[in-house]
Amino acid sequence: MLFFRKKRLFIILIGFILLVGLIGFSLRDRDELTTAEQFLKDTVGWIQGIAHVPVEFTTTIFSNIDEIKNVYKENQVLKERLGKYKLLVHENQELKIDNEELQSILDKTESIKDFVPIQASVVSRSHEQWFKLITINKGKQDGVEANMAVITGEGMIGKVQTASQFTSTVLLLNGFDRSNRISVSIDVADQDKDPSGFIVGYDEESDSLLLELTEYDSKVNKDDLVVSSGLGGLFISGLEIGKIKEVNPDQYGLTQVAYVEPSADLYAMNHVIVVDRVMPTPDEEKLEEEE
Structure with a gap:
């Protein structure tokens, strides 16, 4: 038993000496390697090449996954910024439209005399009446009464x-x-007396106001301006209503009916003016009579 132990220890010692010798031999400066060294080196290189392929493949996959995650995060950030940009553009457009509408109302307020302007904002629109009714945020407390004309910067x-x-x-x-008709006059350039008539309805098919001329032989032209005449005491005179599109005889041949394109947009408005007619005082009436 002791013999075998000594023999094993001797073999280990001899192997260690050979290993040290081989290491020392391999570390020497030589121009050529031995066949065994070449075989061992080639084998190790081949094994390393085989092992490197899956390692590189795995590393590439994880690298691509990280890159995809980064691209996704960057894409989400860009989408968020794009959404904010679109929102800012939309808000800017709304503010621009709102500003233009307010400016036109201010200009209209300064250009028309003989009435007190009551500025108001639209708060709702009726769906039941096919968008023919709107609600504004001014009432009797602000001087608003039934049958007062309502205008925008573009017209009535x-x-x-x-x-x-x-x-x-x-x-x-x-x-x-016909129960809400408006007395109007048509501004015709080449006539001494402006033709007159009444707005008596609205033609849905052509999106035009229907204007019945008072006299059958009245001569009006396309693009002639239609304004309120002030007759009847309901509305002040000079409120722009629209322009003539075409004129045709009525179905009975008794008068002419003109189709009028409204000057104001009846489907998109945010701010309006209620026209409160200024009634002359007794002193003003007396002064006018004396003049």
Whole structure:
């Protein structure tokens, strides 16, 4: 038993000496390697090449996954920024439209005399009446009364149908009929006397106001301006309503009917003016009579 132990220890010692010798031999400066060294080196290189392929493949996969995650995060950030940019563009457009509308109302307020402007904002629109009614945020507390004309910077849009204390309902021109007719005059350049008539309704098919001329032989032209005449005492004179599109005889041949394109947009408005007619005082009436 002791012999075998000594023999094993001797073999280990001899192997260690050979290993040290081989290491020392391999570390010497030589121009050529031995066949065994070449075989061992080639074998190790081949094994390393085989092992490197899956390692590189795995490393590439994880690298691609990380890159995809980064691209996804960057894409989400870009989408968020793009959404904010679109929102800012939309808000800017809304503010620009709102500003232009307010400016046009201010210009209209300064250009028309003989009435007190009551500026108001649209708070809702009636779906039941096919968008023919709107509600504004001014009422009797602000001086609004029924039958007052309502305009925008572009022209007349309707009249106050009912007024409560703090809000009012406005009937738009596309909801007018003979019971809500408007006395108008047509500004014709080449005539001494302007033709007159009444807005008696609205033609849905052509999106035009229907204007019945008072006299059958009245001569009006395309693009002639139609304004309120002030007759009847309901609306002040000079409120722009629209322009003539075409004129045709009525179905009975008794008068002419003109199709009028409204100057104001009846489907998109945010701010309006209620026209409160200024009634002359007794002193002003007396002064006018004396003149």
